Amino acid sequence: MVVLLLVVLPRHAYGNAGPYARRTEKGLTDMVLPRLFRTAGIMSLLAAALCAGAQARQIDVAVGESVQAAIEKAEPGDVVRLRAGRHEGAVVIDRAIELTGEPGAVLDGLGTGNAITVNAPNAIVRGLEVHGSGDNLPDLHSGIFVSRTATGARVENNRLIGNTYGIYLHGAADSIAIGNEVLGRRGVRMAETGSGVSVWNAPGAQVVGNTIRYGRDGIYTNASRKNIFRDNVMEDVRFAVHYMYTDDSAVIGNVSRNNSVGFAIMYTNRLKILNNVSEGDRDHGLLLNYANSSIITGNRVVGRMQPIERWLEAGLQKGEHGVPGEEKVEASAGETARLGPEKCVFIYNANKNKFSENSFENCSIGIHFTAGSEGNAMSGNSFINNRNQVKYVGTRNLDWSVDGRGNYWSDNPAFDLDGDGIADSPYRPNDLIDRVLWTVPQAKILINSPAVDTIRWAQTQFPALLPGGVVDSHPLMKPLLKPTAQLKESKHND
Structure with a gap:
C-alpha cells in the first residue's frame, strides 16, 4: 500500500x-x-x-497468562498492558517496549532475583505495583533493576512495596526514575535491606519526584556524574540522600523527614545543593565529608523535640566514611524527649564550598566545623534558636562574611545605628568557656559559677584574650528566610 x-x-x-x-x-x-x-x-x-x-500495538495480559511470553511476542514500540490483578513471576524486558498496567495490576516476583529487569534502551515501566524481589543484597535483588544496556530507560509512576532494593539504575546512562512510591522492607535489620532508589555509574540519570519510606537509605548514589536528584520526599530511613563519588550533579528541592541524617554528601566535587529541606532528622540535617567546590544555597534544616527512644533504639552510632562515630547514647533521669538534629550542619574535611541563603533552626548545634575544612565562604545564612550556634575547636581565625555581608544570628544582641541592615559590631558565636566545655564536658557543672562569669566578662572587655575561632565581621540584623516552626505533616499510604 x-x-x-x-x-x-x-x-x-x-x-x-x-x-x-x-x-x-x-x-x-x-x-x-x-x-x-x-x-x-x-x-x-x-x-x-x-x-x-x-x-505500535497493545498486548493485554490477563491474570494467569505469562507476562514474559507477552513481552517476547512484542515488537519495539509495543505496549504490554497487565489487566488488574496479581501477575506472578519475574520478567525481563529485552526490547524497547512499554510495560504498564491497569489500575490494580500487581507484578509479584515471587522472591527470586529482580521482579523486573530492564535491559533494553528506551524501555518504559509505568503504572505497576511491584513486589516480591529476592532478598540477596550482594546480588542487588530489586523491584525494578535497570541494567547498563538500558540507556534512556524510564521507570514512572510505579508503587514498589517490600523489595530488597526498590529501583536500581545500575549503569543505565540517561535513565530516569520519576513519580514512584517506594516502601522498603520493614521488620528486618537495616543491614538486611537496601535503598529506595540506587544509582551506580549512570551518567545523566535522574531521580525526580519520588516518595520513599523505610529501608536503608532513601536515595543512594555512587561513582556517577552529571545526575539530577530533584523533588523527592524521604522518610523513616537512615540517610535521606547518601551521596558518594558523584561529581558535577545537582540535589534540588528534596525533603528529608524523620531520618537519622538528611543529606550526607561525601567524596564529591562541584555539586549544586539547592532548596532542600531537612525536618526533624535525628543526627544531622546536612553532612559534608570531603565534599568540595560546591554551592549550598537556599536549604533549610529545622529541628524539633523528638522522643528519646529514637536515640536509645539506635544504640551506638558507628563511624562511617571517615566521619567519627557517636558516643554511647544514654538518657538522663526523667528524659523523655531530646532536640534533634544534634547538628543542623556537620562539615568535616570539606573545602572551597559556598554557603548562602540557608536557614539552620532549632538544633542542638547550628553548625559543627572541624577536621581542617578550609576555604569555605559563609554569607547570608540564618542561624535561628540553636542551643549552640557554632562548634569549632580549631585555633585559626575564620571570618564568616563575604564582601561586607555576614550572616544572621538570633542570639546576637546587636545594634544597627546607621540602619544599613548590618550590625555595628562583629559577632563571635564561641568563647573560651565553650572550648573548655567541648573538650571537658564535665565542666558544665561550673557553667553558672562566678568564675565563669568573670572569664566571659574579661573576654568582652579584652578581645585579645579570645581564642582563635569563628567571627562574623558583618552580621545581619534580620534573617533572609522566615523561620519555620513546623512543616506540613506528610500523608502516608501504606
Missing part, C-alpha cells in the same frame, strides 16, 4: 510523461521541481505515519 502511493501518485501528478518530461533551455521549469518535492515530502510523511501505526 505504501509503496504504491509513493510510486503512482507522483506520476499521476505530472501526467503520463512523468515529472522529468517538461524541460526548458534552462532545465526544469519553476513549476515542476517544487511540485515534485512537495508531493514526495507529503508521501514520505504519510508512509512514516502508516509504518508507525502498523508497528
Whole structure:
C-alpha cells in the first residue's frame, strides 16, 4: 500500500510523461521541481505515519497468562498492558517496549532475583505495583533493576512495596526514575535491606519526584556524574540522600523527614545543593565529608523535640566514611524527649564550598566545623534558636562574611545605628568557656559559677584574650528566610 502511493501518485501528478518530461533551455521549469518535492515530502510523511501505526500495538495480559511470553511476542514500540490483578513471576524486558498496567495490576516476583529487569534502551515501566524481589543484597535483588544496556530507560509512576532494593539504575546512562512510591522492607535489620532508589555509574540519570519510606537509605548514589536528584520526599530511613563519588550533579528541592541524617554528601566535587529541606532528622540535617567546590544555597534544616527512644533504639552510632562515630547514647533521669538534629550542619574535611541563603533552626548545634575544612565562604545564612550556634575547636581565625555581608544570628544582641541592615559590631558565636566545655564536658557543672562569669566578662572587655575561632565581621540584623516552626505533616499510604 505504501509503496504504491509513493510510486503512482507522483506520476499521476505530472501526467503520463512523468515529472522529468517538461524541460526548458534552462532545465526544469519553476513549476515542476517544487511540485515534485512537495508531493514526495507529503508521501514520505504519510508512509512514516502508516509504518508507525502498523508497528505500535497493545498486548493485554490477563491474570494467569505469562507476562514474559507477552513481552517476547512484542515488537519495539509495543505496549504490554497487565489487566488488574496479581501477575506472578519475574520478567525481563529485552526490547524497547512499554510495560504498564491497569489500575490494580500487581507484578509479584515471587522472591527470586529482580521482579523486573530492564535491559533494553528506551524501555518504559509505568503504572505497576511491584513486589516480591529476592532478598540477596550482594546480588542487588530489586523491584525494578535497570541494567547498563538500558540507556534512556524510564521507570514512572510505579508503587514498589517490600523489595530488597526498590529501583536500581545500575549503569543505565540517561535513565530516569520519576513519580514512584517506594516502601522498603520493614521488620528486618537495616543491614538486611537496601535503598529506595540506587544509582551506580549512570551518567545523566535522574531521580525526580519520588516518595520513599523505610529501608536503608532513601536515595543512594555512587561513582556517577552529571545526575539530577530533584523533588523527592524521604522518610523513616537512615540517610535521606547518601551521596558518594558523584561529581558535577545537582540535589534540588528534596525533603528529608524523620531520618537519622538528611543529606550526607561525601567524596564529591562541584555539586549544586539547592532548596532542600531537612525536618526533624535525628543526627544531622546536612553532612559534608570531603565534599568540595560546591554551592549550598537556599536549604533549610529545622529541628524539633523528638522522643528519646529514637536515640536509645539506635544504640551506638558507628563511624562511617571517615566521619567519627557517636558516643554511647544514654538518657538522663526523667528524659523523655531530646532536640534533634544534634547538628543542623556537620562539615568535616570539606573545602572551597559556598554557603548562602540557608536557614539552620532549632538544633542542638547550628553548625559543627572541624577536621581542617578550609576555604569555605559563609554569607547570608540564618542561624535561628540553636542551643549552640557554632562548634569549632580549631585555633585559626575564620571570618564568616563575604564582601561586607555576614550572616544572621538570633542570639546576637546587636545594634544597627546607621540602619544599613548590618550590625555595628562583629559577632563571635564561641568563647573560651565553650572550648573548655567541648573538650571537658564535665565542666558544665561550673557553667553558672562566678568564675565563669568573670572569664566571659574579661573576654568582652579584652578581645585579645579570645581564642582563635569563628567571627562574623558583618552580621545581619534580620534573617533572609522566615523561620519555620513546623512543616506540613506528610500523608502516608501504606
